[in-house]
């Protein structure tokens with residue numbers, strides 16, 4: 609297949625039954641070694657449409673980085689079929705490199721001892737980016753990622769947040785159609801996180817860049833991705849809307865009730881008290897039930913001052929999903 613070949617836009621990234629098995633040898637005694645296989649990715653299938661921004665999440669060791677490495681061609685799948693922009697990554701890694709950008713939050717692709725701008729010049733040459741395109745992309749990144757004052761600073765002197773912004777720019781100078789981000793906000797302060805997120809949002813909206821985002825920070829997902837895929841033990845356990853993830857994992861919502869004074873735990877049908885702190889009480893009730901009748905019953909019998917309904921937070925939902933309690937539907 610060549611660059612000009614047609615790729616169905618809704619199958620821009622395509623995995624069909626993809627597997628990755630590692631052979632691991634472990635020393636178990638003086639001369640004894642045990643051989644075993646780790647199934648890091650276990651028959652994963654999904655497609656990502658051109659221009660989508662998808663979160664790829666899961667606990668430590670779930671298989672996220674292994675998937676990303678197969679998508680870049682660094683690792684070859686042990687089985688299944690994988691295509692990115694119609695290209696088989698492990699067979700045509702160099703050709704694919706022209707079309708993808710990669711940012712690993714815990715590692716830098718920049719040259720440590722060189723000023724930031726020198727790394728960009730090297731990327732310019734390595735990827736043979738046409739001068740005008742390079743200039744335009746650089747100007748855009750410098751402006752939106754606020755890099756102007758950092759271009760002459762050696763990378764080793766940059767803060768983590770500055771370095772991350774520098775890395776993101778480096779990954780985009782050759783105009784990739786897909787950007788893989790592995791933990792792009794790890795270790796960043798609130799302001800830097802906000803800048804990175806805002807930039808990614810505009811990149812996706814203005815340029816239509818397809819983004820696959822791996823993160824442990826669920827706010828990244830909540831603020832950026834309308835679709836999320838959850839992987840656990842190498843298997844896809846959920847693929848769908850973020851809102852659906854709440855539904856898939858949730859069992860209960862919480863009513864936080866402020867009373868005018870301390871009273872014994874509230875007793876109402878359809879809810880149970882889970883916590884009491886002075887005049888404040890927390891009541892759990894089924895997520896599928898309406899809060900209104902519950903509120904009316906409490907207001908009729910207790911000195912109600914204020915109340916709030918809390919949705920189950922996404923961390924709790926996902927924690928339950930990992931524990932195998934939730935029935936996440938994989939479409």
Ligand SMILES: Nc1ncnc2c1ncn2[C@@H]1O[C@H](COP(=O)(O)OP(=O)(O)OP(=O)(O)O)[C@@H](O)[C@H]1O
Pocket residue numbers: 630631632646647648666667668669670671672673674675
């Ligand atoms: N090169 C390798 N050789 C052997 N086992 C490996 C190798 N790379 C990954 N694994 C194993 O494969 C499994 C998945 O690892 P992977 O790094 O993909 O997980 P992850 O979801 O990215 O985790 P984390 O969130 O901790 O980065 C783990 O059990 C890991 O130990």
